[in-house]
Amino acid sequence: MLVVGGSSSHELAKKIAKHRKVPYSSLKVGHFPDGETFVRFMKPVKGKNVVLVQSMVPPNQSIIEILFAAHTAKELGARKVSLVVPYLAYMREDARFHPGECISAGVLAKAIVPPLDFLVTVDPHLHRFHNLHKVYHVHVKRVTANGLIADHIKRHIKNPLVVGPDGESEQWAKQVAEQVGCPVTVMTKTRYSGTKVKVHFKDKVDYEGMHICLVDDIISTGHTLMQNIKHLRKMGVKKITCFGVHGLFVGDAYKELKRLKVDIVTSNTIPHPSNRLDVSGLLAEAIE
Ligand code: R5P
Numbered sequence: 023m024l025v026v027g028g029s030s031s032h033e034l035a036k037k038i039a040k041h042r043k044v045p046y047s048s049l050k051v052g053h054f055p056d057g058e059t060f061v062r063f064m065k066p067v068k069g070k071n072v073v074l075v076q077s078m079v080p081p082n083q084s085i086i087e088i089l090f091a092a093h094t095a096k097e098l099g100a101r102k103v104s105l106v107v108p109y110l111a112y113m114r115e116d117a118r119f120h121p122g123e124c125i126s127a128g129v130l131a132k133a134i135v136p137p138l139d140f141l142v143t144v145d146p147h148l149h150r151f152h153n154l155h156k157v158y159h160v161h162v163k164r165v166t167a168n169g170l171i172a173d174h175i176k177r178h179i180k181n182p183l184v185v186g187p188d189g190e191s192e193q194w195a196k197q198v199a200e201q202v203g204c205p206v207t208v209m210t211k212t213r214y215s216g217t218k219v220k221v222h223f224k225d226k227v228d229y230e231g232m233h234i235c236l237v238d239d240i241i242s243t244g245h246t247l248m249q250n251i252k253h254l255r256k257m258g259v260k261k262i263t264c265f266g267v268h269g270l271f272v273g274d275a276y277k278e279l280k281r282l283k284v285d286i287v288t289s290n291t292i293p294h295p296s297n298r299l300d301v302s303g304l305l306a307e308a309i310e
Pocket of ligand 1: 238239
């Protein structure tokens with residue numbers, strides 16, 4: 023096996039190689055003056071089980087690298103090509119919301135699957151596609167960071183109450199709460215635009231004296247969490263920790279969230295200062 027780290031996932035790829043006690047190599051990535059991308063393997067891949075590790079951040083550039091690298095590995099005689107894609111982008115574009123729109127999740131899957139033998143990802147945003155197989159027609163494994171979030175809560179937080187910031191987060195929030203053995207509730211969110219959302223509790227919640235743990239899969243502009251935090255503060259809640267599996271933190275999202283005096287914990291599927299949950303062990307196990 024040879025673990026190859028793409029430009030967005032060098033550190034995570036090195037950790038995976040270390041867990042598996044196999045060699046590591048960084049994919050060389052460069053750009054031509056007109057912006058086109060080139061990639062190059064720096065160690066021979068012929069006859070190897072190549073494990074390419076690359077999160078889809080920023081989405082479009084990282085996807086081009088995946089396409090070029092995966093096809094090249096096969097052309098150069100790799101025995102198998104596996105893609106470890108800790109953050110799988112475009113999964114929220116899972117329907118034609120307006121006439122004429124592209125269902126990007128499906129088109130992306132069709133484009134990247136052909137050279138792959140295997141794909142592993144962490145908590146993909148499955149909503150209208152209930153199963154990764156419905157969109158990625160290749161041998162796939164889905165790893166979850168729920169256990170890491172639950173362990174963190176058990177170790178660091180007293181009187182936790184898990185809150186799912188919107189209906190789509192119910193699948194994560196409920197599982198985390200079950201593993202912690204604490205109460206859970208889910209907010210209802212209405213989205214008006216990419217950055218404008220409103221939230222409210224659909225259940226009557228006893229939050230008195232509780233430390234609220236907001237658990238979501240993706241933190242993008244941070245507006246979903248910001249609305250949740252503001253709502254909870256109005257209700258008198260003092261202690262809030264936000265958990266996100268994938269911290270994209272678009273623009274000033276992180277700064278704005280920190281301004282609301284909350285603790286923020288993410289996993290290292292996307293490198294960020296808030297990373298405190300290490301998924302490398304889970305991914306190393308998944309490529310067994
Ligand atoms: C969508 O439903 C996801 O689960 C997240 O809640 C969403 O992507 C967060 O986006 P933002 O941080 O931009 O509000």
